[in-house]
Amino acid sequence: EIVLMQSPGTLSLSPGERATLSCRASQSVSGRYLAWYQQKPGQAPRLLVYGASSRATGIPDRFGGSGSGTDFTLTISRLEPEDFAVYYCQQYGGSPTFGGGTKVEIK
Amino acid sequence: EVQLVESGGGLIQPGGSLRLSCAASGFTVSSNYMSWVRQAPGKGLEWVSVIYSGGSTYYADSVKGRFTISRDNSKNTLDLQMISLRAEDTAVYYCARGTRYFDLFDDWGQGTLVTVSS
Numbered sequence: 368e369i370v371l372m373q374s375p376g377t378l379s380l381s382p383g384e385r386a387t388l389s390c391r392a393s394q395s396v397s398g399r400y401l402a403w404y405q406q407k408p409g410q411a412p413r414l415l416v417y418g419a420s421s422r423a424t425g426i427p428d429r430f431g432g433s434g435s436g437t438d439f440t441l442t443i444s445r446l447e448p449e450d451f452a453v454y455y456c457q458q459y460g461g462s463p464t465f466g467g468g469t470k471v472e473i474k
Numbered sequence: 475e476v477q478l479v480e481s482g483g484g485l486i487q488p489g490g491s492l493r494l495s496c497a498a499s500g501f502t503v504s505s506n507y508m509s510w511v512r513q514a515p516g517k518g519l520e521w522v523s524v525i526y527s528g529g530s531t532y533y534a535d536s537v538k539g540r541f542t543i544s545r546d547n548s549k550n551t552l553d554l555q556m557i558s559l560r561a562e563d564t565a566v567y568y569c570a571r572g573t574r575y576f577d578l579f580d581d582w583g584q585g586t587l588v589t590v591s592s
Contacts, residue, residue, distance in 0.1 A: 400575070400578075402578055402579075404519075404579075410584070411568055411582035411583060411584055411585055412519065412568075412579070412582055413582070414578070414579060414580055417574075417578055423580070455518065455519060457519070457577075459575050459577040459578045460575060460577070461577070463521045463577035464521075465518050465519040465520070465521075466518070467518050468518055
């Protein structure tokens with residue numbers, strides 16, 4: 368099983384700032400089968416990025432994914448008020464696992 | 475518009491059984507990968523089970539032999555029959571649709587809470 372470690376656990380930033388979230392895998396994620404989800408309190412997760420860097424339908428271009436192998440990053444270029452949430456990375460393509468999440472909170 | 479609405483959650487004693495249902499609209503359940511994903515209170519996400527369009531089913535080791543996923547094509551619904559429930563099964567259960575890979579979740583329901591406690 369691939370274990371995904373997300374860091375930091377909490378990111379305190381102000382609207383308009385840049386957020387950089389990290390996801391590190393215990394072994395190489397084949398085919399760049401790495402996705403990112405956003406979850407707000409009391410809501411279901413929402414798919415943001417798949418294939419490490421492809422944005423899902425309707426996702427603003429301030430969300431960007433990058434990385435390969437064992438190291439992946441989600442970048443939010445300029446935080447909007449609605450972006451404060453918990454973000455999860457997930458590897459897929461068989462035996463799916465999720466990271467523990469990064470909470471992006473208002474500073 | 476794609477919509478998924480779960481129901482059937484509640485409080486159940488350890489060892490008990492419960493059946494969850496997910497009503498889908500805006501697409502055909504039998505033409506997609508349909509999964510259950512759960513989230514324990516204050517915790518992360520865990521994939522539970524999937525049913526393929528062809529009918530094959532797969533389960534996480536933590537629920538294998540206790541949970542059964544199925545669908546009703548006439549009603550366009552997805553079900554999860556859970557038996558021998560344990561405290562560690564306490565979670566919000568989401569149904570989710572995959573269009574490209576069985577475990578890439580494009581659409582999610584709002585979830586239904588299952589609490590296993592005496």
